[in-house]
Amino acid sequence: MPSSETSAGTSAGRPGGRSSRVLASIYESVGALVGEGAERITFPVIAERAGVTPTTLYRRWDDVDALLEEVAVAALTREGESAPDTGSVEGDLTAWALAIARDISRPERVRYLRAMVAARGGPGASCPVTDRRQDQAREVVRHAVERGEKTPSVDQVLDHVIAPLYHHVVFGLGVDDAYARRLVADVLAMVR
């Protein structure tokens, strides 16, 4: 599941090497434990599942929350590196919102997201998931501007499409296609 890029900041090994295989095993073990709803996910528990020594984990991550967040980020940004490019801002926003809604409303993703929220630091700490969404929103808005379309701002897309989707998921309110489409219609109504 994890590519070498997702762990570029912490992986010391070459892609495809032993270190990369160990990392894949660690990620998969964390994913499995989170997916099973395991109550206590500790370094020794992960190490046993992944077939590595706890020292391997202690050396690489400051604490188990840092590892959980790294795995969550890798798992949550899999639906595509680039935002859709359909030829209109309405098409791009709709395709993007639907992809996100479907991805983050799956039970294992919900568990990841909640684990990530629980592990978040105070305001100001950068959040890799939201950084990624910001990059994608910039791309959608840039394309709209290039086509000469009226478009909501990057902040408006983040606040009124992305934020409600994640809010609904982490608070257990449910997300479906109709909800994603409604958010896109609302944000477009702001600039009409």
Next chain:
Amino acid sequence: MPSSETSAGTSAGRPGGRSSRVLASIYESVGALVGEGAERITFPVIAERAGVTPTTLYRRWDDVDALLEEVAVAALTREGESAPDTGSVEGDLTAWALAIARDISRPERVRYLRAMVAARGGPGASCPVTDRRQDQAREVVRHAVERGEKTPSVDQVLDHVIAPLYHHVVFGLGVDDAYARRLVADVLAMVR
């Protein structure tokens, strides 16, 4: 801190009676532990702090997450039972958004909220915090309709003012007055 209403569903005692004092002590102990950033909040830990037997807790709540959520809900809806009534939808939404932003961005509230998110069940489970916000949003919209003002819908208020505020807080992105005002301006732009 807790009123007898906040525990109406679970408290067996009369308001002001022994049961109510015990409940206040339990709530305060949970609040203190969460506020201290305690790593493991269990029934025995809470019981010791509150000066009650663990059995008192086991009898009243199914598990510690249920207790944490109940306390979080009580703590998070303290800024007023009713939505503001300033005479215009813009005034009401602004006053309400500012009150919420200031309340939920305090460090102890952020900890409560994250604990609550971590304790949430699957989609469909009712969420007392969001139920409360929905009631308040209905009130604001109803007043606007009665005054003959153009107003966003209840869902639009929840999705585009409330959701981004909570999203920013739980993901550690920071919330301030300017952010709250911008969200209100955006949601009003949807109906202009």
